[in-house]
Amino acid sequence: MNSKEIEAACILAKIISFSKDKGCITQLELSKLLEISQQSVSRKLNELEEIGLITKSETKNGTTVRLTNKGEELLLNCMEMIKESIETRRELKFKGKVVSGLGEGKIFLSIKYYEEQISQKMGFLPYPGTLNLTLYDRTSIENRIMLDSIPGILIPEHKFEDRVLGAVKMFPATVNGISPAAIVIPLRTVHPKSVIEVISPYFIRDKLMLKDGDEVEVIVMT
Structure with missing residues (x-):
């Protein structure tokens, strides 16, 4: 139509x-x-x-x-x-434990191109850092694999003279009921399927008083 x-x-x-x-x-x-x-x-x-x-x-x-x-x-x-x-909207749930990252999320979100794209497409300015979660149950990992076949909200690849910024998919989400937030998946990620990264305008660890090992539920509507 x-x-x-x-x-x-x-x-x-x-x-x-x-x-x-x-x-x-x-x-x-x-x-x-x-x-x-x-x-x-x-x-x-x-x-x-x-x-x-x-x-x-x-x-x-x-x-x-x-x-x-x-x-x-x-x-x-x-x-x-x-x-x-x-009727065909699906709710995908992810249960994971908080883990410390290597600081890659902070670098990613400090790049102006990504910051502007996230602000424009998600409607919020991201906190400079990601919440990293290790998925620990079969359903969560299956749902993570399913995200690879869903378009999501795309930040396209961007080329500079001396570097290329890779494309990233985003999925609006809630984290323990907190929103706005989003799962971000670089299309050329090195992370295994058992790890997801979450962005938000909030410092989620502080807002939810989280520490490594704490359990978190992330929900995505597709």
């Missing part, structure tokens, strides 16, 4: 919502309810009529609008897509 079809489906949904008692709605009523000019409504309705999604007819009360079978079908398809999207 393209952007024009999505826009059309939104207008059709409003027509149905506003006209559920009478089965139709006038162009003037629609203009008032949508809070846009009659000219704008007329233009949109003409477009919908041309592609067979609505019919218009003149009455003593003005121009009335009804959905066609094709319009109802488009709206139902749109609703089905939304329903499917919601």
